[in-house]
Amino acid sequence: MSAPKIAALFPGQGSHAVGMGADLTRTFAQAEEVYATAERTLPGLRGLIETGPLDDLTLTANQQPALVAASVAAYRAWQAHTGLTPMVAAGHSLGEYSALVAAGVLDLEAALRLTRKRGELMQRAVPEGVGAMSAVMGDPAVVAEVCAGSRGVVQPANFNAPTQTVISGEKAAVDAASAELKARGLKAIPLKVSAPFHCELMRPAAEGLSPELHAAEYGPFLFPVVANVSAELVDDPRHTAGLLERQITGSVRWFETVQTLGELGVDVFVEFGPGTVLSGLVKRILPGARTMNVGSTEQVQAFGL
Incomplete structure (x- = not known):
């Protein structure tokens, strides 16, 4: 029997919740290490994830790295428990950073720092109400x-x-x-949002983050990632910084991204982290597609193909 073709999906802003992933840290050493790394890298972030308050966790500069931590913790716990590796990954907006961590391209500390800065710059780019x-x-x-x-x-x-x-x-x-x-x-x-994301008004944020994106180190891909702005497979780390910069002002082409994954023959779409937004979108794009969610200890332990 051939190995299942798994697409790993990682959510973006709006999927957060106080306590997300906390049970994973009590069961899986891999998840605990992710949260410990998050706390060392951005002191105070773990407390916000585990106990809130929700208003502070929802702030863009906190929510972005918090979702990376929760999604990567779920992924690493799942991988340790199942021994499985996806054939491809994709993330919705912010989730692309989580996908790149899973693919071994970006280390967790760098992703946390970049998404904290990304959140700060995006929030500052446009005055409230504009x-x-x-x-x-x-x-x-x-x-x-x-x-x-x-x-x-x-x-x-x-x-x-x-x-x-x-x-x-x-x-x-x-x-x-x-x-x-x-x-x-x-x-x-x-929509009730804190800023107008993915449009030309985010140009100052893209320009502000550009030096750090291009200074970051990107390793080889363990498996390809479908990029938001192109909806195409990427497996060359030299393209990563430019794609992440373009993503800030460009459209998230999620519909085409899922179509690309379907054309690759993906058997099951697994959404890692809190929420089920991406699983729902996959079902609308590819009716009949098999989707699964992994964001808790119970879901990791119950996983089966």
């Missing part, structure tokens, strides 16, 4: 057309599923685009 994001239900081609014809900064931030696209930009431009989309029969729902 930007906005909306989730749009309908034809993504129409969304792209309306954004392209809009005045001001508004662009597709996430192509999440066949009929779910998130737009991002200046509040007035997002509001106007949302009104036009509604007039065309689409549904637009304002």
